[in-house]
Amino acid sequence: MRPARALIDLQALRHNYQLAREISGARALAVIKADAYGHGAVRCAQALQGSADGFAVACIEEALELRYATLRNPILLLEGFFEADELKLIDQHDLWCVVHSTWQIEAIERTRLNRPLNVWLKLDTGMHRVGLHPAEYREAYHRLMASGKVAKIVLMSHFSSADEPESPRSAEQLATFAHASAGLQAEISLCNSPGLLRWPQLTPRQRPDDWVRAGLMIYGASPFEGPQEQAARLRPVMTLESKIICVRELAAGEPIGYGARFVTERPTRVGVVAMGYADGYPRHAPSGTPVSIDGRRSRLIGRVSMDMLTVDLSDLPAAGLGSRVELWGREVGAGEVAAAAGTIPYQLFCNLRRVQTLYSAG
Structure with a gap:
């Protein structure tokens, strides 16, 4: 047989996930979108199911693959839902979802649900990909809470330049987030892998009940071009x-x-x-x-x-x-x-x- 092969070290995966929790002091979602970055989503999730606080995937198709494999950990849809009809599946399979647009809020308000949703409310702090504008963020939070369709809201954003240590963008994004979310009582999720590995300089507000989203780092690769103290502790998967x-x-x-x-x-x-x-x-x-x-x-x-x-x-x-x-x-x-x-x-x-x-x- 052709000798080309990929060897996946699941013990290294578990080590890297625990490192994410250790250096953050917070709860960690293991990001296993895109077939766990090519490592095999189901096998990686099964290896982490006893320790992971939850998983994060891009879309509902990826989430259902895990649910059909009998994985019951919380699963967050990072892109949320694309059509209102998906809310029925989100409800049925007890999925968490990102909300990043007002049309999604309107869809939640209109939909009959069997249980209230766990919503991660995304703020555009300057990456300008998806996320609510800072001026509409507070209203969106109160609107969701008043809908009766939401059990909990996690406040979230995403860093655009956390893998560039000299860039001022992360500090600017943090300031935007702090201003837009001031006074809102909720858990917070800001850090992706580069943000997490730069702890505590990047997010001094991290609390044990907050969340980090560990992606590339759990597969043992560094998001930085040069040496980085915490990244040196990763094990290739x-x-x-x-x-x-x-x-x-x-x-x-x-x-x-x-x-x-x-x-x-x-x-x-x-x-x-x-x-x-x-x-x-x-x-x-x-x-x-x-x-x-x-x-x-x-x-x-x-x-x-x-x-x-x-x-x-x-x-x-x-x-x-x-x-x-x-x-x-x-x-x-x-x-x-x-x-x-x-x-x-x-x-x-x-x-x-x-x-x-x-x-x-x-």
Whole structure:
């Protein structure tokens, strides 16, 4: 069988989730949208169900996948509902939902429910994606509470630049949130992974009954480009690996791969690896992107193709046919590969497909 595979360390996942709770001192939603960032939503949720305060997904389809797998933890719909009819399913399956627009408030007011909703009321503090305008936030809160359809409201927003430590945007967003929510008695949820990892500088108001939303960090990747104290404590959850399926001996001056973009500068041993962009490895990763071969660092050479890529074996005489190649994981950080390819770890994980996924409970 083709040797390309993703190894998922569920013990590392649990470690990273507990780290989120430890450094925040608050309750934590494990964000498992987009199939748990490519790690497998159901398996990751099952691994966390005994400890997670709740899960967060993008939409009701993702939530129902978890409910049909008999997961009973609270589940928050981060995009809320797209049509009023979805409120019946939200009610039936006891889901929590984000409300970010006045039309959603109107839909809640009109809908007959069997139980009051748990609403996370989203404020646009400056990201300008979704969220209520600060001038209408207080009215929206009181309107929902007066509707008789809501059991509890969590006040929330989302940081746009928390992964940029020098940016003033997070402080500005905090000030906007503080002003718009002043006097409203409710739990608060502000921090995503970068915001959480920068605790306590970013959110000094964090309380034990507040909430953080831990996404990328629970999968063991850092949202920061450079070193960060708390991120250094994360454990990679996914190891993407394959094997060398062919070895070539090339003289100096020989081109490798599509477009002949890489030309050998010396006699070169080339390893061909069963991994390509159809598996989710970034096609635009340049020559020099790090890989690990039998536990020793080397580099990608030549352009990534659909099913294969090529690596440099010149300084690894013991490596050859059948050698294990780690594309990212414990030996090569996903952040390193992402930086080399001009992208982010989120995209690496979410683009993964076709490879066999194997789980280890630890």
